[in-house]
Amino acid sequence: MREKRMQTTWVIAADSSRARIFELEQDTSHLLEIEDMVNPEGRQTEREIEANQQHDVEMFSKQLGHYIDKACVEHRFDALTVIAPPKFLGLIRENLSDQSRRAVQEEIPKDIAWFEGHQIEEYLKARPH
Template sequence: MTVTTWVVVADGSRARIFETQGLKLDLREIEDLVNVVPAGRTLSEKDREKFAKTVADYIEQGRLHQRYQRLRLTVEPKFLGMLRERLSDETHRMIFEEINEDLSTLDAREIEAHLQRH
């Protein structure tokens, strides 16, 4: 059976979820979550924490539905801490790599190139 890996690339305002088979870096974007705040307002700490819960819930649902067997997080450092706090122990065990960087503005090929260097 081929192992499916989810690669989560996120910061406090956007989380992109990619899927790839095995350890290959052939990323296919399956979800793009955006932290929407009312117009004219800047993103507060509370907004970022609420968004961390949204992203964590999506990751947890993916695990519960067995959509992936391995997780790779490439997340802006402060947001990574918020996200980590909201993931279950079962999901933590599926994480095989964490990269403390914000790559959320890059396209899939740029992300692949960056991850290959790690």
């Protein structure tokens, strides 16, 4: 019989300019940052994104989706929590493979990618489940 390993959950806090990927430590509920992807072209707020920036933002969401899909195939996580502003959350969803999409346990339509890691952790702990 195989030894049961603990479930690994990744928390992704993203917006059009940055995607931060954390691993949730099961025993402590601490977030350990494992990746920080930056899109220098996406520094505008969602309202400021015009057609010429839209392409850059879509490319960034594809890059993030590719990273998540690759990690999914490599079994680096079992479950995903995705936190992003509604419009970017939709782009992320569009750019995930079916396998990665099935791993998404929760989608949170909030813009908190700019929070410090401990603030994201506190936000998640304070939310009603």
